[in-house]
Amino acid sequence: MDQLRIVGGNRLSGAVSIAGAKNAALPQIAASLLSPVPLELTNLPRVSDVENMLRIVQTYGVQVTREGHSTTLDTASLEVREVDYDTVRRMRASILVLAPLLVRFGKARVSLPGGCAIGARPVDMHLKVLSALGADVSIDGGYIMADAKGGLKGARIVLQGPSVGATETAMMAATGASGETEILNAAREPEVVDLAACLSAMGAKIEGAGTHRILIQGPAEWRAASHHGIPDRVEAGTYAAAVTIAGGQLELVNARLEHLASVFQVLESVGTTIWPSDRGIVISGPDKLAPMDLTTEPYPGFPTDLQAQFMAIACRAEGASLFRETIFENRFMHVPELKRLGADITLTGSSALVRGGKPLRGAPVMATDLRASVCLVLAGLAAEGETIVNRVYHLDRGYERLDRKLAQCGVEIERISQ
Structure with a gap:
């Protein structure tokens, strides 16, 4: 060491x-899984958390191309695969791939994440968000399993606290849900606003990011996009x-x-x-x-x-x-x-x-x-x-x-x- x-x-x-914001880059890398067309991210920081998140999405079949300060994520060949625990244990943000995989495939199985030992940081808020949108969610053997057989449906989501991660999960899941989703008590962090800007560039319809009430009209009509992080x-x-x-x-x-x-x-x-x-x-x-x-x-x-x-x-x-x-x-x-x-x-x-x-x-x-x-x-x-x-x-x-x-x-x- x-x-x-x-x-x-x-x-x-x-x-x-x-450098670019690590806490903005991680959900944007996860958001690339939502769309079958390429997403270019510029201003990604060269830090190990970002490298780990790129490795995670590559496990699912994402083609990552880096040229200078530009990173292109091509998800055309995305597949349902399993990411080993040794990779996801390194950071909490690995849970952010759960909602995009659920939107893309209608089901997802993701290992419980790791990260810094600075508190409990439970995942229950993420799971409640997906349940509110119509998914069946459970935890078994250290894995989160989510299934949306009938598709995700827009709903009113009231977060018990302004969690950044839960807000980001709700936003990404709502882009693939039919109808309107209202997220109340949403986190207002600049990283949440930046994720909304990235999703909007990709084709999502989002209003209110940066306030306690976010509205999303789904499902999104995805398009190739480029986004420069904060x-x-x-x-x-x-x-x-x-x-x-x-x-x-x-x-x-x-x-x-x-x-x-x-x-x-x-x-x-x-x-x-x-x-x-x-x-x-x-x-x-x-x-x-x-x-x-x-x-x-x-x-x-x-x-x-x-x-x-x-x-x-x-x-x-x-x-x-x-x-x-x-x-x-x-x-x-x-x-x-x-x-x-x-x-x-x-x-x-x-x-x-x-x-x-x-x-x-x-x-x-x-x-x-x-x-x-x-x-x-x-x-x-x-x-x-x-x-x-x-x-x-x-x-x-x-x-x-x-x-x-x-x-x-x-x-x-x-x-x-x-």
């Missing part, structure tokens, strides 16, 4: 190109956090202000300066950091995928910061590793109190999940001496060339292959 070696104390400068707001937020904790100034090329309003509100409250540029956003880190009061919420609230990175910032802030995690119950697994670097953090249930202002000192640390791993990298930027981050395969799931991008900005960082 590779390691990252980081020597702290260097300010950041230069520009970072923000930039990764979590990657942009991570580099904004990096320059905040380490100091200096970075331009985040391709980043969008409108996707990061709640994130930048917190950054400005601690002293970071932010302004738009011709190519994206410029972030200037402060010399002194104020503490923060942060609660994770569904979009447009503060994203849970940036909570760990901002806790690293709080370790450097002067004073006490309070974090409340409302999305995933196990998303404080980075706390013991931050403590190894000298952080003063007290956990009480779903809250964490960070007493900042104490020096961080480099040490060997272990990544436990995707966002926790990058949190430790950021803490290493501000720590005295050398920090070794182990299990960086977690990082590679969602960050494209993180070590190279940071090195180009002045960070002393190297990847060590074991």
